[in-house]
Amino acid sequence: MTAEAKTDGKGAVRRALASLAIFAVLTALLFLAAPDGLYPWIKAFHVIAVISWMAGMLYLPRLFVYHSQTSAGSAESETFKVMERRLLRLIINPAMIATWMFGLWLAWKGFGFSGGWLHAKIAAVVVLSGVHGYFSRAVRLFAADRNVKPARHWRMVNEVPTVLMIVIVILVIVKPF
Numbered sequence: 001m002t003a004e005a006k007t008d009g010k011g012a013v014r015r016a017l018a019s020l021a022i023f024a025v026l027t028a029l030l031f032l033a034a035p036d037g038l039y040p041w042i043k044a045f046h047v048i049a050v051i052s053w054m055a056g057m058l059y060l061p062r063l064f065v066y067h068s069q070t071s072a073g074s075a076e077s078e079t080f081k082v083m084e085r086r087l088l089r090l091i092i093n094p095a096m097i098a099t100w101m102f103g104l105w106l107a108w109k110g111f112g113f114s115g116g117w118l119h120a121k122i123a124a125v126v127v128l129s130g131v132h133g134y135f136s137r138a139v140r141l142f143a144a145d146r147n148v149k150p151a152r153h154w155r156m157v158n159e160v161p162t163v164l165m166i167v168i169v170i171l172v173i174v175k176p177f
């Protein structure tokens with residue numbers, strides 16, 4: 001990795017941490033002030049976090065497809081390592097935490113954790129979080145040049161978050177049961 005890329009990486013981490021800190025302070029203020037219309041605000045933050053999480057969960061396995069077609073030690077492979085690590089640490093991990101935090105608050109405040117659709121949704125999100133864990137492990141394996149799965153595997157895995165997202169959104173919006 002070049003010195004320029006390292007400096008750029010540190011800058012990106014600082015910017016991401018600053019954004020997270022601002023977001024955390026604003027959220028804490030909202031909770032403390034507890035204005036009348038808090039629920040739709042938290043729902044808006046939940047949806048923002050969901051979009052960020054899903055964007056990363058749909059893009060990361062695409063990177064794995066291309067990465068698995070490069071040879072270990074090549075310039076392309078090293079570039080994919082940086083892209084995967086940054087996407088996971090700066091976007092996917094914080095977005096998953098925010099999605100869970102706001103989602104659980106909505107489930108408690110709005111529904112007292114009751115409803116078949118909500119239980120099914122939480123179960124589907126637990127599975128999605130498991131896929132997230134699988135992707136985190138894959139980032140570590142790719143970083144150590146130890147991926148043994150072919151591009152076809154990553155192409156198939158790519159569809160799992162898509163299917164889960166469709167199920168989750170139908171459950172929360174249609175509330176079929």
Ligand code: HEM
Nearest residue numbers: 047050099100103104106107110122125165168169172173
């Ligand atoms: C365990 C984590 C989660 C919990 C506990 C949770 C819970 C909730 C609750 C209680 C609502 C409010 C529903 C309403 O006011 O009618 C909501 C809204 C929403 N959630 Fe989640 N959620 C979680 C994760 C997710 C994920 C992973 C997605 C998408 C992939 C998602 C997508 C949405 C959407 C699109 C809405 C807005 C629905 C509307 O306004 O009608 N949630 N969530």
